[in-house]
Amino acid sequence: MKGQEWYQADDVAEEYDDKRFSRGGQLIDHREKRAVLEAIMPVEDRSVLEIACGTGRFTVMLAEQGADVVGLDISAAMLQQGRAKTRGSNLSGTLEFLRGDAGRLPFPDDHFDTVIAMRFFHLADDPEAFLREMRRVSRDQIVFDTFNRFSARSVYNWALPMGSRLYSKSEVTTLLAKTDLTLVDVVDDFLVPYGLYRAIPNALATPIRTLDTAIGGHSIPDHFASVSYWNVSLR
Template sequence: MKGQEWYQADDVAEEYDDKRFSQGGQLIDRREKRAVLEAIEPLEDRRVLEIACGTGRFTTMIADRGADVVGLDISAAMLQQGREKARAAGVSDRLEFLRGDAGRLPFPDDHFDTVIAMRFFHLADDPEAFLSEMRRVSSDQIVFDTFNRYSARSVYNWALPMGSRLYSKSEVSVLLAKTDLTLVDVEDDFIVPYGLYRSIPNVLASSIRSVDRVIGRSTVGDHLASVSYWDTRVR
């Protein structure tokens, strides 16, 4: 997986949330959380695994809504941030953080109802293998996001620290077919790429986001969106 050493650095973990989800990045955080909740609720007593859970943005939220959650990440520093976040939210009893490799999940077949992976597949060197492993441990649902090849993100992708894997809709469709997953829904969003939102104040980001939504609802919106949220079911 791309960027393993970078993500495991202590200083990256300490600054991760502030750099990505402060200022205009708060808009991204809210949208991603809404996409996840719309796909996986209701959550009461469901068993959920999050791949590449990082600092626990989603795991803490999901546990707070009644699920039993496991967050898995390769970074010990990120996991420590997640544990502190879970304690502060009072959900440590419903949430376990494990260090592990997403390519070799330490769980039996069909162990979870739902498996999610946000901000993960753009770093995957072998997306089919990772998705197959997620499919193995899920009895019902897999939710993930991708950055889109034909979008504004492709313009600056080369400048990112480890780059990103960008996907076309047809490529993801092939991945789903190969891993025996059925598409339930896909939502496309953010004509303006994430990087711009993160770098500007909330007031300005909110104005740009309003225009972004209008374009996104137009006939060209699906073709220009930089992000897609995929909700799939196990066949």
């Protein structure tokens, strides 16, 4: 997986949330969490595996909503940050953090209701193999996101420290067909690239986000959205 060593560095893990989800990045955090919740609802009592859970943004949120969640990541440093977030959290569900490899998930077949993988597919060396492995341990649903080939992200993609794979809609649709998964819904968002939001204060980012959302509500700009949120079923 791309960026594996980079994500395991202590300083990267410690600064990860502040660099990406403070300032205007708060809008990204809110949108991603809403995408996950809307795909999984109702959350309560649902068993969920999050692959590449990182600092636990989604795992903690889902456990607070009443899900029984396992967060898996290759990076011990990221998991340490995730465990720190549980201190003082009011969890109505359960939460466990495990270190492990997304390519060889340490769970039996059909073990979870839902498997999610946010901020993951752009790093996957073999997306079909990873999708098959997620399908193996899920009995109902898989939720993931992809960064899009024809978006503004392609302009600065080369500068990212771990590289990044961009997808067209047709590529993902082909992956779903190969792994015998059924598309339930796909939502496109963020015409303005993430990097701009992170670079500016929230007060400035908010009106840009309002304009972005208004323009993105039309069908043609969807093809140029930076990210797509995919909700797929095993049925």
